[in-house]
Amino acid sequence: MVRGLGYDVLTAANGIDAMIDATHPYASVISANAVDAARQTGVAFIALRRPPWIKIAGDRWTEVNNTAAAADAIGAKPRRVFVALGRNDLAPFIAAINASPSVAPLVFSSAP
DSSP, X not given: OOOSTTGGGOSGGGTOOEEEEOOOTXXXXXXXXXXXXXXXXXXXXXXXXXXXOOOOTTOOOOOOSSHHHHHHHHOSXXXXXOOOOOGGGOHHHHHHHHHOTTOOOOOOOSOO
16 A cells, blocks of 8 residues: 555555646655555556746746745745645745744645
8 A cells, every 4th residue: 555645545446547647847746656656556647747837028926946945035025925835845934924924824725
């Protein structure tokens, strides 16, 4: 039985014939776990890979290399920031919230 991230349901006894990984390209850990689970269980695996967004005139992006740099890029100025990440990547943003009263959290979670 494969353990981790709920992939233990991918056993032959559960009748799963195929898995489709349609996660965001950023979710490399989840995708790697899915590939591993499919290999270990013999379940057919398909990965949907979508092209990255392409910056166009008028976009206001700040490109960073990691989540810590993204949290730093928020800065000290009071602002509202929408962060769409898995819970495993929220630590730098939680630290920013704790360090600055100008950053207010609004968190939605699909898992406990």
